[in-house]
Amino acid sequence: MKINGNEIRPGNVIEHKGGLWAAVKVQSVKPGKGGAYAQVELKNLIDGTKLNERFRSSESVERVRVDTKDFQFLFQSDDMLTFMDNETYEQIELSAEFVGERAAFLQDGMAVTLELYEDKPIGINLPEQVTLEVTETEPTIKGQTAASSYKPALLENGVRTMVPPFVGVGEKIVVDTNEVTYVKRAES
Structure with a gap:
C-alpha cells in the first residue's frame, strides 16, 4: 500500500x-x-x-503489512531457540542471534509475539518486563541512603544490571527487557 x-x-x-x-x-x-x-x-x-x-x-x-503471531518459547539447544505456534502447535527454530542480547530473558513457557513478513520471521517482541532473582550483589553499607547511586548486580540469567542499595542476594526484582534496567522489587 x-x-x-x-x-x-x-x-x-x-x-x-x-x-x-x-x-x-x-x-x-x-x-x-x-x-x-x-x-x-x-x-x-x-x-x-x-x-x-x-x-x-x-x-x-x-x-508493508507485517503479520504478528503469538508463540510460546519452549527451549534453547546450543544457539537455536525453539518456539511453538499457539494456534497450530507447529514448532519453529530461530537462532539466538536473531533475538539478540534479549534472548537471555527468555524463560520456559514465555509468551512472545513474532512479526512475520510473507511467513518469514523478521522480528520478535518479548514481554516488557520479567521477574528475576538477584544471585550476586554487594552488601548494603550502613548509613547508605536509598537516594544514593545504584550498585551492580548479577541476575539468575547471567545478565548484569544496576539495582538500588536496598536490594540483596536472593530477592526477586522486575527488570525492563528493552532497557535491561531495574523497575521494582517483585511482589511476593
Missing part, C-alpha cells in the same frame, strides 16, 4: 532502498524556505542498522 512521505508514523514498516525498515521516530519539519518534510529514523528489520531519511509529502513509499 502506497502512502505519502508525510504519513509515515512510528511503528510503520516500509520498503526502502531494497530492504524492510521500521519507523522508530518521526518528526515533522517545516523549514522557513522550501516544503515541509518528515525526518524519519528507520531501523532495518533484517540486520538492525539505523538510517535517518527525509521524506517529502510529494514522495510516496510502500507501506
Whole structure:
C-alpha cells in the first residue's frame, strides 16, 4: 500500500532502498524556505542498522503489512531457540542471534509475539518486563541512603544490571527487557 512521505508514523514498516525498515521516530519539519518534510529514523528489520531519511509529502513509499503471531518459547539447544505456534502447535527454530542480547530473558513457557513478513520471521517482541532473582550483589553499607547511586548486580540469567542499595542476594526484582534496567522489587 502506497502512502505519502508525510504519513509515515512510528511503528510503520516500509520498503526502502531494497530492504524492510521500521519507523522508530518521526518528526515533522517545516523549514522557513522550501516544503515541509518528515525526518524519519528507520531501523532495518533484517540486520538492525539505523538510517535517518527525509521524506517529502510529494514522495510516496510502500507501506508493508507485517503479520504478528503469538508463540510460546519452549527451549534453547546450543544457539537455536525453539518456539511453538499457539494456534497450530507447529514448532519453529530461530537462532539466538536473531533475538539478540534479549534472548537471555527468555524463560520456559514465555509468551512472545513474532512479526512475520510473507511467513518469514523478521522480528520478535518479548514481554516488557520479567521477574528475576538477584544471585550476586554487594552488601548494603550502613548509613547508605536509598537516594544514593545504584550498585551492580548479577541476575539468575547471567545478565548484569544496576539495582538500588536496598536490594540483596536472593530477592526477586522486575527488570525492563528493552532497557535491561531495574523497575521494582517483585511482589511476593
